Amino acid sequence: GSGGFRKRKHDNFPQGQKKEEKENVNPSSPLMTSFKSFQLELDTRHDKYERLVKLSRDITIESKRTIFLLHRFTSAPNGEEILNESEVKLDAVRRKIKQVAQELIGEDMYQFHRAISPGLQEYVEAASFQYFIKTRSLISVEEINKQLVFTAEDREETTNTTSSSQDKQPNTWSLKVTPVDYLLGVADLTGELMRLCISSVGNGDIDTPFELSQFLRQIYDGFTFIGNTGPYEVSKKLYTLKQSLAKVENACYTLKVRGSEIPKHMLADVFSSKTELIDQEEGLS
Numbered sequence: 001g002s003g004g005f006r007k008r009k010h011d012n013f014p015q016g017q018k019k020e021e022k023e024n025v026n027p028s029s030p031l032m033t034s035f036k037s038f039q040l041e042l043d044t045r046h047d048k049y050e051r052l053v054k055l056s057r058d059i060t061i062e063s064k065r066t067i068f069l070l071h072r073f074t075s076a077p078n079g080e081e082i083l084n085e086s087e088v089k090l091d092a093v094r095r096k097i098k099q100v101a102q103e104l105i106g107e108d109m110y111q112f113h114r115a116i117s118p119g120l121q122e123y124v125e126a127a128s129f130q131y132f133i134k135t136r137s138l139i140s141v142e143e144i145n146k147q148l149v150f151t152a153e154d155r156e157e158t159t160n161t162t163s164s165s166q167d168k169q170p171n172t173w174s175l176k177v178t179p180v181d182y183l184l185g186v187a188d189l190t191g192e193l194m195r196l197c198i199s200s201v202g203n204g205d206i207d208t209p210f211e212l213s214q215f216l217r218q219i220y221d222g223f224t225f226i227g228n229t230g231p232y233e234v235s236k237k238l239y240t241l242k243q244s245l246a247k248v249e250n251a252c253y254t255l256k257v258r259g260s261e262i263p264k265h266m267l268a269d270v271f272s273s274k275t276e277l278i279d280q281e282e283g284l285s
Contacts, residue, residue: 048103052115055100059119062093063126067192070129074200074208086130093123098150101175113178120177124185129192136211138219141182149174180231187223187237190216194244197251206255213252216245 026032066089073082100116109116124144131139151172177185193212200208220241228235 048107049112049115052100052103052112055096055103056116056119059093059096059100060122062089062096063119063122066090066093066126067129070126070133071192071195071199073133074196074203074205083130083134090127090130093126094147094150097123097148097175101148101150101173104175105173109175117178117181120181121185121188124177124182125188125192128186128189132189132193132215136215138186138215141177141179144182145174145176148177180234183223183226183230183234184237186219187234187241190219190241190244194247197248201251201255209248209251209255213245213248216241216248220245 066086069082069086069089073079076082097119100119104112127144127147128139131137131143149172193216197209197212200212223234223238223241226234227238
């Protein structure tokens with residue numbers, strides 16, 4: 001009747017019959033052997049996925065530290081020391097990416113892409129930020145992928161792989177950054193360039209904001225060509241990119257119109273207050 005409990009199918013069978021069926025299962029049958037092999041394969045794949053998630057987290061942390069270090073470039077007395085130190089940190093990040101490449105030998109990268117994508121995006125952001133400080137231009141995805149070609153220098157670095165898999169490893173291998181990861185990393189770069197603009201003005205550098213304004217405008221134009229035809233994550237970043245561009249253009253406007261009126265040590269405070277107003281207006285709209 002209504003409101004009563006439905007019997008489950010296995011409740012229709014006596015308890016003794018279920019035990020008897022369990023005892024009659026032959027563990028060495030072809031069916032059980034197949035399921036055991038499936039279980040082993042799935043467990044191995046799951047363990048590899050978890051190792052890649054941990055490596056991606058380490059790559060993200062070290063890349064963020066590199067970005068924080070590069071922000072000291074404008075205020076440091078010797079910028080070359082900052083760049084050299086950042087190169088050492090990026091080399092350490094690439095060693096982590098090398099472990100990711102070793103884990104993916106013989107595997108389809110796109111099956112594990114969700115695990116490694118956040119780390120790769122953060123690495124693209126850090127590498128492109130350093131490249132911009134050096135050359136005032138944008139690094140290409142081909143240049144980034146050239147840096148991610150590795151050689152088997154020693155066996156001690158392959159700590160997360162078994163000895164049997166080490167014997168099958170090739171002399172050289174690589175990990176390619178996908179176009180989507182590259183675009184997402186470049187979109188995040190615009191936020192760091194906006195912070196670089198504000199800190200440059202605070203240190204009395206008047207030329208950098210105008211260079212950054214032109215550079216960000218070119219990036220924004222490139223992203224608008226993609227528009228909604230690209231991946232969903234890329235179109236989501238377009239709003240943040242536009243916000244960063246507006247803040248840099250506002251800084252350039254203040255420098256051009258009121259730069260002679262405001263002392264250099266107060267310009268950064270003026271910009272920070274104006275960016276807060278922009279954020280509030282964006283939130284209200």
